[in-house]
Amino acid sequence: QKEVEQDPGPLSVPEGAIVSLNCTYSNSAFQYFMWYRQYSRKGPELLMYTYSSGNKEDGRFTAQVDKSSKYISLFIRDSQPSDSATYLCAMSVVDSNYQLIWGAGTKLIIKP
């Protein structure tokens, strides 16, 4: 079993829908959780970063961490075709970029 599980998709939704992307993990010591967005033929870029449990909101994006269930989510409100990309979750026990454990990424398609 992988430490971080993420459904590769693709997930296809109509424009304007609320999107929910998820990752589950097995290591209860993870404390730092990130979401990266990767457009086709580009490198990943950091979207949101959360420490420990709770929610974090940034515009149309909300990151949620449920440590009791070992489950993290990224919600996108009012989805736009420009949100079409692969979304990768990443997490770590300590505050260090070099110990990130990555999910496989979920490909999201927003249909106009």
Place this chain on the structure above:
Amino acid sequence: DAGVIQSPRHEVTEMGQEVTLRCKPISGHDYLFWYRQTMMRGLELLIYFNNNVPIDDSGMPEDRFSAKMPNASFSTLKIQPSEPRDSAVYFCASSFGTGFTGELFFGEGSRLTVL
């Protein structure tokens, strides 16, 4: 700032040939990372440097892979000899500091195909 710059963007080579991938990190960043991305294995950290010094190369798959950082503005990843299973997208990333407040900035990647 121009961001992390990688070259070449695409490389097609034959098995047994030497491949050199290049990276220019963002000026002022003190950490540099080399990643490999494939459909099967996702993103894998190969090696990272701090202030031009290799810190952890445990992700380098075999002795055929080597990486150098001769100065703060340049790094190379070399594969010699290359094999078809090395086909992947190789990313270079840099950051200022290693904590998550020091965001990882990725280049656009070098897509390697080994025939």
